Amino acid sequence: MITDALKKEFETTVGKDNVMTDAVDLHSYSYDSAVLEQIQPGIVVRPEQSEDLGKVVKLCNDNGLKLTVRGAGTNLSGGTIPHPGGVVCLTTALDKILEVNEEDLYAVVQPGVITAKFAAHVAAKGLLYPPDPGSQAVSTLGGNVAENAGGLRALKYGVTKDYVMGVDFFDVNGELIRTGGKTVKCVTGYNLAGLMIASEGTLGVFEKFILKLVPPPAAYKAMMAVFPDVMDASRAVAAIIANKIVPATLEFMDNFTIRTVENFRKAGLPVDAAAMLLIEVDGHPTQVEDDAAKVESICKEHKATSVRVAKDDAERNAVWQARRDALPALARVRPTTVLEDATVPRSKIPAMMEALDKIAKKYDLTIGTFGHAGDGNLHPTILTDKRDKKEWHKVESAIDEIFDEALALGGTLSGEHGIGLAKSKYMKNECGIAAIEYSRKMKSVLDPKGILNPGKILGPLLA
Amino acid sequence: MITDALKKEFETTVGKDNVMTDAVDLHSYSYDSAVLEQIQPGIVVRPEQSEDLGKVVKLCNDNGLKLTVRGAGTNLSGGTIPHPGGVVCLTTALDKILEVNEEDLYAVVQPGVITAKFAAHVAAKGLLYPPDPGSQAVSTLGGNVAENAGGLRALKYGVTKDYVMGVDFFDVNGELIRTGGKTVKCVTGYNLAGLMIASEGTLGVFEKFILKLVPPPAAYKAMMAVFPDVMDASRAVAAIIANKIVPATLEFMDNFTIRTVENFRKAGLPVDAAAMLLIEVDGHPTQVEDDAAKVESICKEHKATSVRVAKDDAERNAVWQARRDALPALARVRPTTVLEDATVPRSKIPAMMEALDKIAKKYDLTIGTFGHAGDGNLHPTILTDKRDKKEWHKVESAIDEIFDEALALGGTLSGEHGIGLAKSKYMKNECGIAAIEYSRKMKSVLDPKGILNPGKILGPLLA
Numbered sequence: 072m073i074t075d076a077l078k079k080e081f082e083t084t085v086g087k088d089n090v091m092t093d094a095v096d097l098h099s100y101s102y103d104s105a106v107l108e109q110i111q112p113g114i115v116v117r118p119e120q121s122e123d124l125g126k127v128v129k130l131c132n133d134n135g136l137k138l139t140v141r142g143a144g145t146n147l148s149g150g151t152i153p154h155p156g157g158v159v160c161l162t163t164a165l166d167k168i169l170e171v172n173e174e175d176l177y178a179v180v181q182p183g184v185i186t187a188k189f190a191a192h193v194a195a196k197g198l199l200y201p202p203d204p205g206s207q208a209v210s211t212l213g214g215n216v217a218e219n220a221g222g223l224r225a226l227k228y229g230v231t232k233d234y235v236m237g238v239d240f241f242d243v244n245g246e247l248i249r250t251g252g253k254t255v256k257c258v259t260g261y262n263l264a265g266l267m268i269a270s271e272g273t274l275g276v277f278e279k280f281i282l283k284l285v286p287p288p289a290a291y292k293a294m295m296a297v298f299p300d301v302m303d304a305s306r307a308v309a310a311i312i313a314n315k316i317v318p319a320t321l322e323f324m325d326n327f328t329i330r331t332v333e334n335f336r337k338a339g340l341p342v343d344a345a346a347m348l349l350i351e352v353d354g355h356p357t358q359v360e361d362d363a364a365k366v367e368s369i370c371k372e373h374k375a376t377s378v379r380v381a382k383d384d385a386e387r388n389a390v391w392q393a394r395r396d397a398l399p400a401l402a403r404v405r406p407t408t409v410l411e412d413a414t415v416p417r418s419k420i421p422a423m424m425e426a427l428d429k430i431a432k433k434y435d436l437t438i439g440t441f442g443h444a445g446d447g448n449l450h451p452t453i454l455t456d457k458r459d460k461k462e463w464h465k466v467e468s469a470i471d472e473i474f475d476e477a478l479a480l481g482g483t484l485s486g487e488h489g490i491g492l493a494k495s496k497y498m499k500n501e502c503g504i505a506a507i508e509y510s511r512k513m514k515s516v517l518d519p520k521g522i523l524n525p526g527k528i529l530g531p532l533l534a
Numbered sequence: 535m536i537t538d539a540l541k542k543e544f545e546t547t548v549g550k551d552n553v554m555t556d557a558v559d560l561h562s563y564s565y566d567s568a569v570l571e572q573i574q575p576g577i578v579v580r581p582e583q584s585e586d587l588g589k590v591v592k593l594c595n596d597n598g599l600k601l602t603v604r605g606a607g608t609n610l611s612g613g614t615i616p617h618p619g620g621v622v623c624l625t626t627a628l629d630k631i632l633e634v635n636e637e638d639l640y641a642v643v644q645p646g647v648i649t650a651k652f653a654a655h656v657a658a659k660g661l662l663y664p665p666d667p668g669s670q671a672v673s674t675l676g677g678n679v680a681e682n683a684g685g686l687r688a689l690k691y692g693v694t695k696d697y698v699m700g701v702d703f704f705d706v707n708g709e710l711i712r713t714g715g716k717t718v719k720c721v722t723g724y725n726l727a728g729l730m731i732a733s734e735g736t737l738g739v740f741e742k743f744i745l746k747l748v749p750p751p752a753a754y755k756a757m758m759a760v761f762p763d764v765m766d767a768s769r770a771v772a773a774i775i776a777n778k779i780v781p782a783t784l785e786f787m788d789n790f791t792i793r794t795v796e797n798f799r800k801a802g803l804p805v806d807a808a809a810m811l812l813i814e815v816d817g818h819p820t821q822v823e824d825d826a827a828k829v830e831s832i833c834k835e836h837k838a839t840s841v842r843v844a845k846d847d848a849e850r851n852a853v854w855q856a857r858r859d860a861l862p863a864l865a866r867v868r869p870t871t872v873l874e875d876a877t878v879p880r881s882k883i884p885a886m887m888e889a890l891d892k893i894a895k896k897y898d899l900t901i902g903t904f905g906h907a908g909d910g911n912l913h914p915t916i917l918t919d920k921r922d923k924k925e926w927h928k929v930e931s932a933i934d935e936i937f938d939e940a941l942a943l944g945g946t947l948s949g950e951h952g953i954g955l956a957k958s959k960y961m962k963n964e965c966g967i968a969a970i971e972y973s974r975k976m977k978s979v980l981d982p983k984g985i986l987n988p989g990k991i992l993g994p995l996l997a
Contacts, residue, residue: 081730225719253879254879254949255688258946259965260948260969261732414717414718415717428965447716483717506711510723513980516976
């Protein structure tokens, strides 16, 4: 319960203009991008200085107030849905790029920096920050680290985890902890930076990051391959990797998604195709030529009816616009869009596609599937209406089966969307009780009052 | 204290032939590759089955016996020096490569697999396991993960951490915990696999690993650039990176090291050179040609007197033999070899080289410096005699100053050798008290009796 006295303390800490308790503000921060029930916080605060962020953490801990820190709230697992009546702390004012070191190839940033803005900033200096989650235009780097965000380029370049060299974070007492560093190699102490990644705000509050940058590729080439059969497309993905080609991006769209995207923006997509692969290879110009030629011939060997190679940047943009359109186009079809990210080893994609097809038929649901085929990270997207209780019940059963199938194929509950509130009940199926108990022990000593983003990942704790 | 009854229990668990208490065996496992005092364990055990490894852990915890798990003991920081009278558990019999998945590019291995043997095994299948620590011919993968081993290829390919997809480990109660997985993307639960890396056996005992494999480069080219001035060589390193070239390997040797190596094996090295850079670029054949030409011209711009490009595999091997000879050659000169690995952001190498020169002069010590210039990870190697108390005192002061200098330049105490016993007292200078306290809290709840490799990283605990 946020008393007037507590509200005053927050106002003293972050300034009166940065404390919100109006109904409309509380409502605004009661949800994120997951399809879950809204939960109203008791107060929303927005520190402008990182010292104040530490003070907010301490104030919450001293008073046993549950704290959820959030940036843009684009996560799809309820990782930033607050505790009822708890504190929401916005990082949006902590948005400074503190350093870009062009000699040593790293940057130092605050957690509230927008991902795409940061990528553009370093691109202007001739450098690349590869992680490119779908929400990059609005997501913050803090959220990316908290969820270990992936993206389209993960196949070749890896995910957020692979670019975090250091994390400074506040522990629950508001003490600043430094971990990792600016050197390529660093083994001093526990890998707390690694532990912070994907911990969804449950073990500490990020103050700043040291992020790795890389030289951008000298050349790239995008292409679109059209398949009359989903299984052939899936097999082409496996064959590309088996031929030791690692494309920067290797994306999949099924027929339903293709048709929906074409309906959304007339771009001349092959609406009769069972599936499309959208592929980009990058690197040295000669390598790009060689890889593109090999990819084209592998797709044709796997019965692609056409492979269109983008001739210029405009054509390349058209390829990626189609991919970017997938989610907004699907989301228009029905009132509720459930975007899943159960992930399998890439050789199991054909089996996963078959399973998805069966599940859709069994429950009579519309599932459009697209996603990152190259790393086995598909996004089966269920189009439904949550208000239709009968259908929603079928959706829940279908989701259960999708997870069971992914795990049976040696995969994971979540490739890049996180566990949050949405998937914590499934954790034991993948990790087993022992891993959860080990994690709970850690949590219990690092956050003894259980104030840091309660309920996320590990479910309700007894603490 | 290992009683007869306890010895019997160990014998029942791992078999009589796998339990050692003879003086000669206890002596054999009383040290590792660090220059530290020997400490005798009370018993040495060698489980042949991974279930038995879990039972050994439980037996130790139930009886409050301090446990140090080790492979080849090649670490340079005392990470595998046992507790006085404690238990040493060898992983050398747990040496199976359980799976190599050529479609999904991963392998599953037990901790006792020898690094080079594993690399050769996957190479025979046309795949690359990049981490190549100097001790790879004898080191185990378990030790590599426990220390987050680096190596020569880290500049382009990263360190052990970058290839660990999953870790199964026993907690202190002998419960098996699974973390990470076989998919390229995985964000299910805390990144416990990441936490295990570099934790030096203090948080759990490794049962198996899932390791990432990559396609090997299609071509490579090695070269040797000779400089009449150390600073010019250092600046050439920075210029290569600033030109957005990322060599697979970019190694440095100073004049003292060059002369010592030439003395060790007559190979025609330039004994008058102030410094040499040993460089390998790899990738697509055309890229290799382009990069090699650029590297050559950058070295010449920075006053290299000669750049020799290896014409064939024999010449390439000669380049790398010289680098591999550095440590054994230096180690012959005096009775005691102190191999340091204080690491700086790579642009600070010239400053670090100047500092090392000053420190050597100040204390009148012989320091040969070689190492991984490309990632700022130099190995200043002090040649001394530990029995000479007066000189040893100077060596200790010099080491203190080397660490101070590395930290002042934004670097780290250890790039790849670990903290172990040797550097735990310096931890607070880099990480601060808060990070150590945070780590100690974790340790205290995950290992309440403090049996897991006590004293390493965090120093003596009160527990």
